[in-house]
Amino acid sequence: MATSWKRTWSTAAAVTGALLxxxxxxxxxxxxxxxxxxxxxxxxxxxxxxxxxxxxxxxxxxxxxxxxxxxxxxxxxxxxxxxxxxxxxxxxxxxxxxxxxxxxxxxxxxxxxxxxxxxxxxxxxxxxxxxxxxxxxxxxxxxxxxxxxxxxxxxxxxxxxxxxxxxxxxxxxxxxxxxxxTARPDGHANGPGGGGAGAPDDGKPGGAGPDGGRGAGAGGAERDRLTVDFGPRPGTYGAGEIVTAELSHPVPADDPEARARLEGALQVTSEPRVEGAWHWVDDSTLHFRPRTYWPAHTVVRVRSGLDGVRIGDHGYGGPSEPLQFTVGDRIEAVTDSAAHEMTVRRNGRVIRTIPVTTGKAGFLTRSGVKVILGKEYKVRMRGDTVGIKKGTKEFYDLPVFYATRVTWSGEYVHAAPWSVDAQGEENVSHGCTGMSTRDAAWFFETVREGDIVEVVNSGGARMAAFDNGFGDWNVDWRTWLSGSALATTTAAAGAEDSGPATPLAASRLRPTT
Incomplete structure (x- = not known):
């Protein structure tokens, strides 16, 4: 239900008795x-x-x-x-x-x-x-x-x-x-005992009720405030890292005004400045990405301006922890399944070419852009975890080393010493990208979470955008913007005062002469 502008002013201080x-x-x-x-x-x-x-x-x-x-x-x-x-x-x-x-x-x-x-x-x-x-x-x-x-x-x-x-x-x-x-978010009016703008701010979630106690529902209102959990954790990530926002309460798509107000308060700034936007994944999740990959060595800051903001019929926003992370070198690993080769670039320069094998017929490797989700030195891989029945010729149960994860369902870049003869020549895997132990160890040590892994010419299905890792980069920019409740291109600025990455970026109007 849309919320109209139905508001008012209050006293600036009790001693003035004036509206302004x-x-x-x-x-x-x-x-x-x-x-x-x-x-x-x-x-x-x-x-x-x-x-x-x-x-x-x-x-x-x-x-x-x-x-x-x-x-x-x-x-x-x-x-x-x-x-x-x-x-x-x-x-x-x-x-x-x-x-x-x-x-x-x-x-x-x-x-x-x-x-x-x-x-x-x-x-x-x-x-x-x-x-x-x-x-x-x-x-x-x-x-x-x-x-x-x-x-x-x-x-x-x-x-x-x-x-x-x-x-x-x-x-x-x-x-x-x-x-x-402005009045406090517990619904009390201004004035004596109201806990609003005209009453002393004692830091408590409500003024006194008729019986001398706190106003009914005030504590519940505090507990029910909508907050945001930002991701990733603070640290250094690759140029493909996605900013995530998990809401404590859902905001459904049938309330676009509330979504727009909430989205406009989620502010992303970066040094250097980039163009980017939020996209609603579902009622409780938003992703933010730039139009193109983050520049190397970008500093990204994310904060919520929801505290105390009315979000339509969904109550008020509460305080949320801000986030800052850094982007490292821009590492891109592009695997050409038809050529059986991976090319790794750092900041645009080729640093290694690796013979690989990818998914064979019936197990074709997903095509498109993926983002590294994590690294595991040793993983036990079993065929029955991906639907291959035990006892069939395709079943496997192997210890795998130097495993770099790119999907939650179990696609990795990893060491495959059993297929060295096929690497660079043919595709024999069950969907992962296999390489020699030496190359896998180098890759494992070179990349970090958020780095980009792209697969081309595999014949496999396109990497899903949201449900199996970070496939966000496979969404074209026009479609990405259509998932924003603000429905406009945004700009992450180089500092807090330069403005948030929302259409509300112009928080100040500079004087003209």
């Missing part, structure tokens, strides 16, 4: 707050800061469409008028609709919209929204520079600082800084 706290931009001289009837300074712009409110426990209407940014134009939509001045101080003007001291409860999924009161009076140049942890809130500026809105949801229980830079009609820079707080 307006202050001077740091490092600039403060200016006295003007009375509602006072004339505007010579260089100034009046801004509209909008939100939707909940009245009597009922949510407001949907987000106002473009060009209808006016109080009462969209049901319970509200606005505040704020003056941005040349010295960076701000004046909070009286809202003729919302009463003074209004402290309606905030839903942290609220839209935040900032616009010019008069679209001909100037333009917005930079909007920076940070939470109390220093994280930027992504947003988008309209093409004419007259309005801005957030493109990722606010987090529950957070203090936000909004810095607005603009230019008046003469090109004079003006600015203002505002602050507000």
């Amino acid at each position: 706290v307006v202050a001077a931009v740091p490092g600039r001289s403060p200016e006295a707050v003007a009375a509602p009837s006072a004339p505007l300074p010579e260089a100034a712009l009046t801004l509209l800061v909008g939100r939707a409110v909940e009245e009597g426990g009922e949510a407001g209407s949907a987000w106002c469409p473009v060009r209808t940014f006016r109080a009462e134009a969209c049901g319970t939509w509200r606005e505040r008028r704020v003056v941005a001045t040349a010295r960076g101080a701000g004046s909070l003007l009286r809202d003729p609709v919302a009463g003074r001291g209004e402290t309606l409860p905030t839903d942290p999924g609220a839209p935040l919209e900032i616009a010019l009161a008069d679209e001909r009076s100037g333009r917005l140049t930079d909007i920076s929204v940070r939470d109390g942890h220093g994280r930027h809130l992504a947003g988008a500026l309209g093409p004419e520079g007259t309005r801005w809105h957030n493109t990722e949801p606010l987090r529950a229980g957070e203090d936000y600082t909004v810095r607005v830079d603009a230019q008046d009609g003469a090109g004079t820079p003006v600015g203002v800084t505002m602050a507000f707080r």
Whole structure:
């Protein structure tokens, strides 16, 4: 079920009694707050800061469409008028609709919209929204520079600082800084005993109930928050490594808005920058990969921005451990089954050519790109584990050394001393890629998890994308993007402030001159 923007503002601090706290931009001289009837300074712009409110426990209407940014134009939509001045101080003007001291409860999924009161009076140049942890809130500026809105949801229980830079009609820079707080994710309203934005933040999952105890369901809400387990483990991996995200609770495909909100909060950054995207494997699993293999020596960072974010009807996100890993040299091993030969490259240069044997008729080796899943010095291989009956001529039960796994079902690159005479000449295996013990030992020591193993001209079935290892690279880019709830190409940036690998990458708008 889609969730509309039905939100509100709360008090920024209990001592202010105001919906917005307006202050001077740091490092600039403060200016006295003007009375509602006072004339505007010579260089100034009046801004509209909008939100939707909940009245009597009922949510407001949907987000106002473009060009209808006016109080009462969209049901319970509200606005505040704020003056941005040349010295960076701000004046909070009286809202003729919302009463003074209004402290309606905030839903942290609220839209935040900032616009010019008069679209001909100037333009917005930079909007920076940070939470109390220093994280930027992504947003988008309209093409004419007259309005801005957030493109990722606010987090529950957070203090936000909004810095607005603009230019008046003469090109004079003006600015203002505002602050507000969102309600906590336990469903309590703001105000006395509510545990919301207007109450002290004691770090507990709810305010006091009527009987002096904690609000009903608060502890359960904390336990039921959706979290993410990222993979792989920290370490160094090959250029084909896939980033995985396992959700603690499923988000079904029939709720695309919730999926998009969740996906947009899973942020991947890399040094150097790459193009990449998430793909939903199932209701509880996402994979992230670049458009092409990771460049050698890339540093990849993955984090969740879900903590405190409302995910439609699926509750709130909780805290998740971030991940960082490094990509080593780019190792690619390409086996041509028709030529009975494997070519191994490091960073594009051939470092070894190995005679091999692959799957014979009836046991053809899977074609396509696979990713090394692990290495096992010794493995016992039995035919009955892959459907070959004991007692038949094809049955085998062998100790195998230097086994490098490429599928969960048991396909390996390994030492096969019993087939040395066939290696480089014909395909005699039951599906694995066999080579001499010397070559297998070298391969075993050279590769790592995440390195690329590709098989061509085998005549075998194509490697499955998801159900037997990492066959993700066999999915063409257009199809990969179709598995994203955000349905767009993404870019992993070189640093946190450069933006996440989602369409919400523009977390800041740089000022223009």
